Structure formats: structure tokens, C-alpha cells
Amino acid sequence: MVAETETAPRRPAGLTAWLAQERVFRLVPFVMVEGMFLLLLALPFVLTIYISLLRWRANRPFEQAYVQGFVNYARVIGEPEFWWSLGRTFYFAGAAVTLELVLGFSLAMLVHQAFRGRRLYITIFLIPMMVVPVVVGYNFSMIYVDSGPLNQILAPILTPFGVTARIRWLSHPIAAQWAIILADVWQWTSLTFLIFLSGFAALPPELINAARVMGASRWQIFRRIQLPLLKPAIIIAVVIRTMEALKLFDQAVLLTFGGPGDSTQTIAFFLWRQVWQFNKYGFGAAASVLLLLLFSSLIYGGIYLLVRERALLQQPEGRG
Amino acid sequence: MARIVLENLVKTFGAGVTAVAGVSLDIQDGEFMIFVGPSGCGKTTTLNMICGLEQPTSGQVIIGDRVVNDLEPGERHLGMVFQNLALFPHMTVFENIAFGLRVRKVPTADLNERVSRIAETFQITHLLAKKPAQCSGGEAQRVALARTTISSPDVLLLDEPLSSLDAKLRVEMRTELKRLHEQLRSTFVYVTHDQAEAMTMADRIAVMQGGRIQQLGTPLEIYRRPANLFVAGFFGMPTMNLISGRICDSDSPRFQSENLDLKLPAKAVPRTGTDRDVCIGVRSEHVLLGAQGAAGRVQLTEPLGDETLVFFDYGGPSQLVAKYRGDRTFNVGEAIVFDFDPKGVLVFDAEDETRLA
Numbered sequence: 001m002v003a004e005t006e007t008a009p010r011r012p013a014g015l016t017a018w019l020a021q022e023r024v025f026r027l028v029p030f031v032m033v034e035g036m037f038l039l040l041l042a043l044p045f046v047l048t049i050y051i052s053l054l055r056w057r058a059n060r061p062f063e064q065a066y067v068q069g070f071v072n073y074a075r076v077i078g079e080p081e082f083w084w085s086l087g088r089t090f091y092f093a094g095a096a097v098t099l100e101l102v103l104g105f106s107l108a109m110l111v112h113q114a115f116r117g118r119r120l121y122i123t124i125f126l127i128p129m130m131v132v133p134v135v136v137g138y139n140f141s142m143i144y145v146d147s148g149p150l151n152q153i154l155a156p157i158l159t160p161f162g163v164t165a166r167i168r169w170l171s172h173p174i175a176a177q178w179a180i181i182l183a184d185v186w187q188w189t190s191l192t193f194l195i196f197l198s199g200f201a202a203l204p205p206e207l208i209n210a211a212r213v214m215g216a217s218r219w220q221i222f223r224r225i226q227l228p229l230l231k232p233a234i235i236i237a238v239v240i241r242t243m244e245a246l247k248l249f250d251q252a253v254l255l256t257f258g259g260p261g262d263s264t265q266t267i268a269f270f271l272w273r274q275v276w277q278f279n280k281y282g283f284g285a286a287a288s289v290l291l292l293l294l295f296s297s298l299i300y301g302g303i304y305l306l307v308r309e310r311a312l313l314q315q316p317e318g319r320g
Numbered sequence: 321m322a323r324i325v326l327e328n329l330v331k332t333f334g335a336g337v338t339a340v341a342g343v344s345l346d347i348q349d350g351e352f353m354i355f356v357g358p359s360g361c362g363k364t365t366t367l368n369m370i371c372g373l374e375q376p377t378s379g380q381v382i383i384g385d386r387v388v389n390d391l392e393p394g395e396r397h398l399g400m401v402f403q404n405l406a407l408f409p410h411m412t413v414f415e416n417i418a419f420g421l422r423v424r425k426v427p428t429a430d431l432n433e434r435v436s437r438i439a440e441t442f443q444i445t446h447l448l449a450k451k452p453a454q455c456s457g458g459e460a461q462r463v464a465l466a467r468t469t470i471s472s473p474d475v476l477l478l479d480e481p482l483s484s485l486d487a488k489l490r491v492e493m494r495t496e497l498k499r500l501h502e503q504l505r506s507t508f509v510y511v512t513h514d515q516a517e518a519m520t521m522a523d524r525i526a527v528m529q530g531g532r533i534q535q536l537g538t539p540l541e542i543y544r545r546p547a548n549l550f551v552a553g554f555f556g557m558p559t560m561n562l563i564s565g566r567i568c569d570s571d572s573p574r575f576q577s578e579n580l581d582l583k584l585p586a587k588a589v590p591r592t593g594t595d596r597d598v599c600i601g602v603r604s605e606h607v608l609l610g611a612q613g614a615a616g617r618v619q620l621t622e623p624l625g626d627e628t629l630v631f632f633d634y635g636g637p638s639q640l641v642a643k644y645r646g647d648r649t650f651n652v653g654e655a656i657v658f659d660f661d662p663k664g665v666l667v668f669d670a671e672d673e674t675r676l677a
Contacts, residue, residue: 206406209373214420214471215394224419228410 052285059279072286082287084262085270092177092266093245096184100241101234103185104192111193112200122197129190137254140183144169144255170256173263180251180264188244192237199233200226232309239302246295267291322384322397322474322507323349324370329379331365331531339365341531342379352501352508356518357528358554363511364479366528370509371400371477383475394423398475399468403483405460407452407467414439414448417467424471434470442466458489462496469504478510482517494520515555519543527551545666549673552601552666558629561602561640564670568595575600579635580614584662597670604629606664607642613659616640618650632656 019025052072056065076082111121128136143150146168154167169179203226211221249268252258258265258273265273271291275284324347331340340362347353355363368374370381372393381388388396407416414435415422421431439445442462452460461481468476478497482490498521501508512518518525519539527534527542527550535547546552552560565577567584575582609630619639622629630642630650642658650656667676 204404204406206402206404207408209393210400210402210406210408211419211423212373213371213393213398213400214423214467216419216423217394220423224423225408231410 048285049289051281052289054282056282057279058281065282068282070286072282073290075283076287076290081262081265081270082267085265085267086291088177088263088265089246089248089267092181092184092248093242096181096188096245096248097238097241099181099185100189100192101237103189104194104237105196105234107189107193108196108200111197125193126190128187129194131187133187133250134254136183136187137251140179140186140251141170141255144179146171171260173260176256176260176264180248180255183251183255184245184248188241192241195233195237195240196230199230203229232306235302235306235309239299239306242302243295243299323347324475324507324509325380325382326366326370327380327382329366329369329381330377331362331369331374332377338531340369340376343528343531343533345526345533345536347507347509350505350507352498352510352521352523354510354512354518354522354525355528356512356515356525356554357534359513361528362531363513363528367477367479367509367511370475371398372396396475397473398477399471399473400477401464401468401479401481403480405452405464405481405484407460407464409452411451412448413444413450413452413455413463416452416463417448417470419467420471438466438470457485458493461485461489461493465497465500469500472504473506475507475509476504478508480512481510483512483514490517497521516557519555527554529554545675546601547675549599549601549668552668552675556603558604558641558643560666561604561607562599562638563602563636563640564597564599566596567598567667577636582614582660584660584665598676599668599670599673600660601666601668602640602660602664604641604643606661607640608659608661609642609644609656610659611657613657616656616658618652618654618656620652621650630656632658634658 019028053067053069054065055068055071056062107125111118111125142148146166148169150169151167158164167175169175207225207229208221211225216224247268248266249272252264252266252269256264258269271284271287274280274287324345326343326345326347329340329343330338332338343362343366345353355366357363365374369376370383372388372391372395376389383396383398393400408419411419417435417438418431421434426434435448436445439448442465444459444462444466447455447459447463452463455463464481481497482493485493494517497508497510501521510517510521522539524536524538525542526536529550535542535551537545542551543555546555549562553562563575563577563580565575565580568574568576573584575584614634616632616634618630618632620631622631627643627645628648628650630644631639632642633639640658644650668674669676
């Protein structure tokens with residue numbers, strides 16, 4: 001009897017048994033999360049920083065590469081083409097995101113009202129977002145052909161003003177820039193529309209009713225109630241779209257391949273060219289580290305604003 | 321100052337959903353009128369039609385001496401307090417209160433003075449720079465009232481303004497609202513599903529169900545002489561005891577149901593009430609626990625301090641409740657004898673549920 005009570009229950013041996021122990025098992029999820037983090041984020045990041053410090057061209061063996069300090073960074077900063085591309089990217093992103101915000105907001109405001117066929121319009125307005133960018137690129141390359149549909153549509157509008165509607169959409173430096181911006185606007189207005197539509201739907205109707213009872217006009221309600229309350233949605237739209245627009249690549253490749261000249265070379269395209277055409281790995285890595293710092297500071301600024309706005313809109317305590 | 325007349329108001333939503341099915345009502349100038357009823361009875365829809373947030377399907381809303389059916393809510397010169405207060409979360413308390421004046425382009429100096437005056441009245445001066453999120457429930461309530469009353473509207477509409485407050489604060493705010501009504505002397509139309517709120521504050525109550533007014537009267541009229549079974553059951557805590565049965569009048573009137581045979585004094589029974597199926601209603605305070613009457617057995621007691629609610633079984637389909645004033649303790653399972661106070665027995669028709677004269 002005594003011997004039996006003193007014997008500890010025998011554990012099945014092996015890895016499963018070891019994992020099944022309470023003190024081990026509760027660590028398993030951490031191992032997975034941390035493992036993923038190390039593998040997918042930390043490792044490439046550290047590697048990028050390491051490569052950015054190397055003197056290494058991919059057409060030479062990796063063994064010949066050596067750490068040369070911040071020379072690549074200095075080269076990036078001293079490269080005028082880098083700054084031009086960066087400036088151009090901000091110009092594209094600024095113009096595209098502004099148009100997308102204005103259009104998406106207006107569409108959402110219109111569709112927010114109740115009318116027949118509302119759901120159909122919502123579905124239609126969301127389609128561009130779901131089209132693969134490459135397809136959008138090819139479609140627009142056909143639309144922009146000199147004798148193509150866009151110019152034909154513009155002809156009756158422009159001719160009375162004495163302007164010939166022969167805009168060289170893809171071969172004139174400025175027209176090409178706007179060709180890319182417009183293609184981006186066409187595709188991504190859907191997203192801002194979606195964000196604003198949900199923003200409008202989330203506005204509490206009592207606030208608008210309260211303002212109506214107090215005698216506010218439609219414009220006053222929009223200006224003083226709806227617009228301020230939509231600020232978080234606006235910030236979300238700006239952050240998400242800016243983040244994406246700064247990486248503008250597909251349209252620049254598909255429509256113009258950066259040309260004519262450098263006029264549509266975005267920063268993403270510039271990096272791609274440096275690395276994949278000129279094999280300047282160290283240079284590319286240094287440039288991407290610099291861009292990461294720049295873009296993330298912009299985005300965290302946006303997120304900070306968002307969090308602050310959200311906090312201001314909290315409901316009073318103890319109320320539903 | 322405004323009297324409100326509702327003439328046969330009807331509101332239907334879409335196909336076949338009737339929220340308000342013909343409401344006619346004359347609300348006197350300066351009256352505290354309360355619409356009370358269960359959810360979905362049409363009380364809020366009626367309020368929204370007075371306010372202008374809903375268009376009546378047919379019928380007229382008259383405020384003062386104008387038909388206001390086609391006026392925008394902002395042109396009707398009324399104020400409204402919403403269920404969740406609807407304070408603008410992005411504005412300070414000051415801006416919230418000033419909003420109604422700002423949209424009417426009141427000059428800044430005048431506006432500042434009026435806001436600070438009303439803030440003093442409601443004792444919220446210290447909150448003016450804060451956001452609604454930083455106010456407590458009671459403070460937010462006072463801000464909402466200040467915002468609504470600053471433009472001194474003729475009519476104040478309140479849509480369940482106390483429902484989101486905790487129990488203690490709700491009772492305090494009742495007193496405050498009643499005092500506010502005394503001060504302003506404007507017409508108050510108040511919507512609630514809480515019969516206690518209606519009883520304590522109203523000059524008159526309109527009890528609504530199924531889109532219609534079931535009874536209109538002063539709180540005591542409605543409590544003592546409910547027009548039908550619905551009103552009788554809706555008012556009073558605990559709910560009125562209702563027993564179906566028959567009143568027989570052989571030599572003296574008796575109430576008989578399956579398990580109950582009680583002698584009733586002649587004056588408790590209306591002449592039309594004999595020899596037909598009825599439902600009698602007796603409030604708990606009119607159920608007497610004493611030495612004579614029918615037998616029952618205690619199932620549950622709820623001591624409230626000064627009085628005790630005794631729930632007991634008498635062999636019928638549902639239990640009865642008596643409100644006992646006194647020091648006696650009742651034990652579960654104890655046998656008791658109960659009787660009904662003749663002046664508290666109400667007789668309702670079993671068919672159409674109206675009270676018999």
C-alpha cells in the first residue's frame with residue numbers, strides 16, 4: 001500500500017511528453033510568433049542593413065564583398081536622381097491621394113443617401129479596387145493611345161476651345177505623369193470610397209437629428225458635425241493610400257517604363273533599376289533603409305494623429 | 321408658449337408596418353405630458369412626428385396655432401433631449417451649448433453671455449472647457465438640458481432621457497426635471513417605458529400600446545381606474561393581481577373561479593358585471609392577509625423594510641401578491657388566509673378587456 005502511493009505516475013517518454021508539460025506548452029505560441037518575427041521580419045531587415053554597409057555588386061562573388069561603412073549611404077544621398085525620383089513620387093502620391101480623397105468622399109456622400117439601386121452603385125464603385133494592377137496597366141495603356149478612346153472622348157470637349165485633342169498621353173513628359181496619376185486614381189478611389197462609406201454609416205443618426213432640431217442647415221450639419229466626426233476615417237484613408245502610393249511601381253513600369261526620359265521614374269522604380277539592372281545591391285539596400293526611415297516616420301505621425309482623434313471622440317463614462 | 325394638438329396622426333413604415341395608428345391628443349400649454357408604453361408602442365414615433373424628424377403618413381400636428389406638418393424640425397421652435405443625449409463628442413461643452421445659437425448666427429457677445437448664464441443655472445460652469453467624454457453621466461445630462469433650453473423653446477421634447485443612467489441618479493434627475501418644468505413653464509412632452517417615471521413627473525399620462533392611446537389621464541386616475549387590462553397590468557409595482565373567473569349573483573355577489581370562491585360586497589360589483597365571464601384585478605395593497613377569506617400558502621417574500629411583499633399560491637393558475645404593512649414575518653410554506661379589500665377590486669370584461677363601469 002505504502003509503496004503504491006509513493007510511486008509517481010509514470011510519464012510517457014519522448015518529445016510529445018516533454019511538450020505536454022505545462023511549463024513548456026504555454027511557451028509554444030511564443031516560440032511560433034517570435035520564430036515568424038525573426039524569420040520574416042528581423043532577419044531580412046538585419047540582412048538589408050548589413051548589405052547596405054557592404055561594397056558588393058551582384059556580378060561579383062559575395063566572398064569578395066567587404067564592409068565599407070556608410071559609403072553607400074553617402075552615395076545615395078549624393079545621387080541627384082534619387083532625390084528627383086523621391087520628389088516625383090511625393091508629387092504623384094500627393095496628387096493621386098488628394099484626388100482619391102475628394103472623389104471617394106463625394107461618392108460616399110452621394111451613396112450614403114437612401115435611393116433606389118444604392119447597393120448596385122456600391123458594388124460597381126468597388127470593382128476597380130479588385131482588378132489586378134497589371135490588368136489596369138494594360139487597359140490604360142490602350143486607353144491612352146494617341147488615337148485612343150480617351151482622346152476621342154476629349155475631342156468634342158476641347159475642340160471648341162481651339163485645342164486639338166491630340167494629347168500624347170504616354171510620350172509627353174507631363175501628360176505621362178498625369179496618365180500614371182489618373183490610372184492610380186481610377187483604381188484606388190474605390191478604397192477611399194469604401195473607407196468613407198463605412199465612416200458615414202458609423203455616424204450616429206441622433207447627432208444629426210439633434211443638430212436638425214437645433215435649426216442647423218444641411219451645410220452646417222456637414223461642416224460642423226459630419227466632417228469633424230469623419231476625421232478618423234479621413235486620417236485612415238490618407239495613411240493607407242499614402243503608404244501605398246509612395247510605393248507606386250506597376251503603372252510606371254507598365255505604362256511608360258519610367259519615361260519619357262526620367263519623367264515618370266518613381267522611387268520604387270528607381271530602386272528596382274539600381275538593383276536589378278545595375279546590380280548595385282549595397283546602394284539599393286542603403287536607399288531602402290533610408291526610405292524606410294522616412295516613410296515610417298510619416299506613417300507613425302499619421303497613426304499618432306489617428307489615436308489622438310479617436311481618444312477625443314470617446315463617449316462619456318457610464319453610458320452606452 | 322404653446323399648446324400641441326395632434327389630429328388623428330398615423331405613421332406607417334413601408335408595407336404594412338403601422339407604428340402609430342391614429343393618435344389624437346390635446347396637450348395644454350405648460351403641461352408635463354408623458355407618453356408611456358412598452359417598446360414598439362409608437363410613443364417615440366409620435367414624439368418624432370411632433371418634432372419633425374418623421375413625417376406623418378396622415379393627420380396633423382399643430383403647435384401653437386400653426387399646422388407644422390411641412391416645417392423643418394429647426395423651424396418649429398422646440399427643443400429635444402435624446403435618449404443617449406446626442407452631445408457632439410468633438411465639441412467642448414461650451415460649443416455644445418452654443419451650437420443652437422451659433423447656427424442661428426447669434427452675435428458672439430450675446431452668445432457668450434447666454435451660455436454662461438445657462439451654465440450657472442445648471443451648475444456646469446466648471447465643465448464648459450471640457451469635452452462631453454470627460455463629464456460624468458449626471459453632468460452630461462445637465463449639459464444636454466442646458467443645450468436644449470438655451471434657446472428657450474416653447475416645447476421641450478424628451479425621449480427617454482434617463483434610461484441610460486444608473487438607478488440612483490435616475491431618481492435624482494426626476495426631481496431635477498420636475499423643478500426645471502416648474503421654472504420654465506414650457507410644454508414638456510416626455511417619452512418613457514418606465515411607469516414609475518411617468519407616475520412621479522407627469523401632469524397627465526398617455527398610455528400607449530399598438531400605436532394607439534389606451535388611456536389618457538392623471539397619474540392617479542390611471543393607477544386607480546385603469547381603462548383596460550393592459551393599463552392595469554402596466555402600472556404599479558408589483559404588477560396587479562389578475563384572476564379570471566365569473567361573478568354570480570344568487571343572493572349576494574360572489575366571485576368564482578376554478579379555485580376561488582369569494583364573497584364580494586355588492587358595491588364592488590358593477591351592475592353590468594354579474595353573470596358573465598370577467599377578470600378581476602386587485603392591487604397588492606388591497607389584498608388583505610388576515611383571519612378570514614380564502615386559504616393560500618406563502619411561496620416567496622420580499623421584505624422592503626416598511627412593508628413586505630408576500631407572494632402566495634391559492635391553487636389557481638398564477639400566484640398572487642399581497643403588500644403587507646406590519647411587523648409580521650412570513651415563512652415560506654406557511655398557510656395564510658387572504659381576502660380582497662372591496663374598494664380595490666376592479667372588474668374587467670373577459671372578452672374585450674375593458675373595465676366595466
